[in-house]
Amino acid sequence: MPQALEGLKVLDFTQLLQGPYATQMLGDLGADVIKIEKPGSGDIYRKLTFFNEWIGGDESLCFLPCNRNKRSLALDLKSPEAADVIQRLAREADIVVENFRPGVMDRLGYGYEALHKLNPRLIYCSATGWGPDGPYRDRPGQDLLVQGLAGVVMASGQRSHGPVAVGTALSDQLGALHIVYSVLAALYYREKTGHGQRIEVNLLQSVLAYCMQDFFTVHNGGRSFERPDSGIAHPGNGAPFGIYRTADGYLSIAMNPWPKVVEALGEPDLLRYDDQQVLFDQRDEVFHAIEAVTVTRTTAEWLDIMLALDLWVAPVNEQKDVADDPQVRHLHAFREIEHPKAGRLRVTDIPFRMSETPGDIRRPPPLIGEHSREILEECGLSPEQIDALYEKGTVTTEALTPSPSQP
Amino acid sequence: MPQALEGLKVLDFTQLLQGPYATQMLGDLGADVIKIEKPGSGDIYRKLTFFNEWIGGDESLCFLPCNRNKRSLALDLKSPEAADVIQRLAREADIVVENFRPGVMDRLGYGYEALHKLNPRLIYCSATGWGPDGPYRDRPGQDLLVQGLAGVVMASGQRSHGPVAVGTALSDQLGALHIVYSVLAALYYREKTGHGQRIEVNLLQSVLAYCMQDFFTVHNGGRSFERPDSGIAHPGNGAPFGIYRTADGYLSIAMNPWPKVVEALGEPDLLRYDDQQVLFDQRDEVFHAIEAVTVTRTTAEWLDIMLALDLWVAPVNEQKDVADDPQVRHLHAFREIEHPKAGRLRVTDIPFRMSETPGDIRRPPPLIGEHSREILEECGLSPEQIDALYEKGTVTTEALTPSPSQP
Numbered sequence: 126m127p128q129a130l131e132g133l134k135v136l137d138f139t140q141l142l143q144g145p146y147a148t149q150m151l152g153d154l155g156a157d158v159i160k161i162e163k164p165g166s167g168d169i170y171r172k173l174t175f176f177n178e179w180i181g182g183d184e185s186l187c188f189l190p191c192n193r194n195k196r197s198l199a200l201d202l203k204s205p206e207a208a209d210v211i212q213r214l215a216r217e218a219d220i221v222v223e224n225f226r227p228g229v230m231d232r233l234g235y236g237y238e239a240l241h242k243l244n245p246r247l248i249y250c251s252a253t254g255w256g257p258d259g260p261y262r263d264r265p266g267q268d269l270l271v272q273g274l275a276g277v278v279m280a281s282g283q284r285s286h287g288p289v290a291v292g293t294a295l296s297d298q299l300g301a302l303h304i305v306y307s308v309l310a311a312l313y314y315r316e317k318t319g320h321g322q323r324i325e326v327n328l329l330q331s332v333l334a335y336c337m338q339d340f341f342t343v344h345n346g347g348r349s350f351e352r353p354d355s356g357i358a359h360p361g362n363g364a365p366f367g368i369y370r371t372a373d374g375y376l377s378i379a380m381n382p383w384p385k386v387v388e389a390l391g392e393p394d395l396l397r398y399d400d401q402q403v404l405f406d407q408r409d410e411v412f413h414a415i416e417a418v419t420v421t422r423t424t425a426e427w428l429d430i431m432l433a434l435d436l437w438v439a440p441v442n443e444q445k446d447v448a449d450d451p452q453v454r455h456l457h458a459f460r461e462i463e464h465p466k467a468g469r470l471r472v473t474d475i476p477f478r479m480s481e482t483p484g485d486i487r488r489p490p491p492l493i494g495e496h497s498r499e500i501l502e503e504c505g506l507s508p509e510q511i512d513a514l515y516e517k518g519t520v521t522t523e524a525l526t527p528s529p530s531q532p
Numbered sequence: 533m534p535q536a537l538e539g540l541k542v543l544d545f546t547q548l549l550q551g552p553y554a555t556q557m558l559g560d561l562g563a564d565v566i567k568i569e570k571p572g573s574g575d576i577y578r579k580l581t582f583f584n585e586w587i588g589g590d591e592s593l594c595f596l597p598c599n600r601n602k603r604s605l606a607l608d609l610k611s612p613e614a615a616d617v618i619q620r621l622a623r624e625a626d627i628v629v630e631n632f633r634p635g636v637m638d639r640l641g642y643g644y645e646a647l648h649k650l651n652p653r654l655i656y657c658s659a660t661g662w663g664p665d666g667p668y669r670d671r672p673g674q675d676l677l678v679q680g681l682a683g684v685v686m687a688s689g690q691r692s693h694g695p696v697a698v699g700t701a702l703s704d705q706l707g708a709l710h711i712v713y714s715v716l717a718a719l720y721y722r723e724k725t726g727h728g729q730r731i732e733v734n735l736l737q738s739v740l741a742y743c744m745q746d747f748f749t750v751h752n753g754g755r756s757f758e759r760p761d762s763g764i765a766h767p768g769n770g771a772p773f774g775i776y777r778t779a780d781g782y783l784s785i786a787m788n789p790w791p792k793v794v795e796a797l798g799e800p801d802l803l804r805y806d807d808q809q810v811l812f813d814q815r816d817e818v819f820h821a822i823e824a825v826t827v828t829r830t831t832a833e834w835l836d837i838m839l840a841l842d843l844w845v846a847p848v849n850e851q852k853d854v855a856d857d858p859q860v861r862h863l864h865a866f867r868e869i870e871h872p873k874a875g876r877l878r879v880t881d882i883p884f885r886m887s888e889t890p891g892d893i894r895r896p897p898p899l900i901g902e903h904s905r906e907i908l909e910e911c912g913l914s915p916e917q918i919d920a921l922y923e924k925g926t927v928t929t930e931a932l933t934p935s936p937s938q939p
Contacts, residue, residue, distance in 0.1 A: 129717040175768035190748035259862030270846035273784035276854045280699035290765035292687035302709040309716035310536040322888035334883035341597035344878040358697035361582035377680035439677035445756045447683045455666030471751040476741035481729035
């Protein structure tokens with residue numbers, strides 16, 4: 126099958142999560158992503174993992190999920206020899222993505238101005254935490270810090286228990302999606318006009334845009350969101366919107382006509398709350414009244430009862446059980462790939478269907494500098510020039526040590 | 533300034549949040565978005581709001597933030613007269629986005645096959661909650677329900693307090709960003725080949741993709757994430773990563789070298805935890821030991837102390853205070869627009885910078901059918917034909933009743 130972004134070359138100077146996840150999304154739809162890493166050690170995310178657990182020897186649970194469909198060139202960007210290589214690559218590239226702290230790429234000689242001069246069709250995207258300038262320019266911009274500053278943390282959880290951060294990387298993923306959004310729009314413009322451009326994406330504004338509805342209400346509605354003191358799931362919503370304990374787990378109940386909820390619960394007394402204002406003002410009391418009933422049956426029993434009444438409800442899954450959910454299985458949301466060191470890996474597949482260009486996982490995450498030699502050959506360097514770069518340590522390729530589980 | 537997506541025409545058959553936010557993102561970068569609404573009542577999101585609060589008479593706090601940069605055509609899709617109008621529009625359109633339940637557009641005669649025949653260059657994106665088929669095909673797919681089923685809820689909050697949903701619309705916003713991602717990639721492919729295609733985006737897989745790192749660990753790391761029993765902010769991380777109470781609010785502390793944290797806290801005793809495994813295994817105990825110190829000073833005092841030591845920390849803002857944060861002000865993340873009924877509104881601006889095509893807010897959210905007549909004229913209908921549609925009620929335009937605060 127053809128790929129939507131086939132033929133596009135992406136120079137990827139990013140590390141950690143936001144940038145690499147963005148370029149993986151471009152690679153998933155066919156772009157040729159060249160990941161430029163530090164010789165020997167590679168992307169610093171390779172050295173971070175969850176629970177201090179590693180697979181295939183020293184492969185990271187953080188790094189592997191966001192670096193498939195890329196080739197790796199391990200090149201010392203501070204060496205004088207790198208300039209020739211980067212310039213050759215930049216002349217042929219369509220897109221550059223980088224997420225160094227502001228100013229670093231300019232100091233290295235690979236800033237927007239320098240590469241734009243070589244290739245005016247280049248789309249050059251810089252990703253930062255707090256933006257490329259301003260009072261927080263030099264502060265560390267990191268997922269949790271951005272969630273907190275942008276107001277997401279104070280909007281989640283129960284008033285009496287303190288605010289709650291999202292237990293998944295929110296800011297980085299939103300930043301990555303905004304890189305893809307802006308870069309692909311710029312690409313359309315370039316196809317029409319021949320002009321590349323400079324793009325600056327930051328985590329902070331990506332999260333603010335994500336919360337646009339909440340800020341709109343806070344700024345124009347004359348009221349602030351206040352966290353409820355129960356499992357009501359949004360500070361702007363009334364009961365029953367929330368997460369309810371059942372006999373064996375949890376159940377989510379979204380907005381629903383109250384009399385139907387009462388019918389499902391089999392507690393006609395609860396009709397006394399049948400008023401939108403009451404359901405908002407007394408939402409915590411209503412929540413506890415509902416939960417007193419939901420704990421008497423299992424989640425599956427409630428789903429049978431409530432779905433038969435067309436209520437908006439769903440099971441609340443543990444992450445480990447999600448892949449076994451019947452709809453998740455039906456959608457083939459996960460698939461397996463082979464990694465030369467870590468073996469067989471189960472990963473999230475392309476998350477949508479495109480009839481003509483479905484996307485694919487063509488490559489597992491690369492070893493450090495796995496493709497250094499082939500990329501340098503494609504740039505037109507001679508075997509002697511390439512050998513010289515390896516000898517100086519300007520370029521490296523990680524030796525493949527198969528994992529013990531491999532034949 | 534030119535716009536990246538200028539000249540593109542989007543037929544927008546969406547309601548509620550996921551679809552409208554996606555087409556707003558296309559409109560923000562210059563696309564001409566034609567929002568097709570039900571005559572008289574419009575998008576059902578216009579009738580939902582937070583806190584039962586309305587502005588400018590009957591304008592919704594939910595609807596307004598996701599419908600700028602669109603023109604509205606109020607047209608009865610079930611009327612026989614609509615077919616001619618939709619066919620005329622589809623012949624000239626580049627992109628269709630719809631989020632009816634699966635099968636509805638086909639029954640109306642405006643499904644992918646029908647419109648593709650009229651215009652093979654069309655990119656036709658259907659957005660659903662659970663996907664276009666499978667066991668949950670006909671169940672209501674809604675933001676909170678998807679968060680719960682996809683495992684996000686069970687990964688957030690404290691073990692002893694029950695799981696927590698994100699207090700902002702997560703699934704809808706991620707679904708919207710995946711619509712933009714796939715549609716813009718398909719657009720590049722169409723520019724190269726002339727071929728449109730069908731795209732199917734759903735909330736469920738959008739959220740699963742967003743959690744790809746967590747699922748990767750659960751499936752390949754042999755361990756599940758377990759919620760901590762303190763303000764530690766991610767189930768896979770150890771202390772100090774978390775949200776800490778201070779004398780006057782909260783402070784977020786990300787990953788940091790432990791001895792530096794201890795130095796900032798001024799409690800050398802805490803060096804006894806200086807081991808990565810201990811900081812993970814005893815994270816709740818460490819959290820409470822840190823918080824016993826952070827409550828003794830204000831957030832501003834801690835920021836001064838900790839930023840001077842280059843620690844990764846940030847203030848935790850209430851949503852109402854975010855716009856006054858110095859960095860948010862510097863970035864001009866919010867701006868004001870004028871709405872004919874609701875007056876001056878403060879909204880989130882384009883969340884990134886593009887040097888050649890910066891995007892703009894050219895139009896406030898439309899009134900219901902505000903542009904019905906001009907759109908029908910552009911389609912080539914005669915004034916008499918248009919009048920006849922209005923007379924039958926097939927097409928409407930909301931009368932402008934200025935808000936009391938307007939001159």
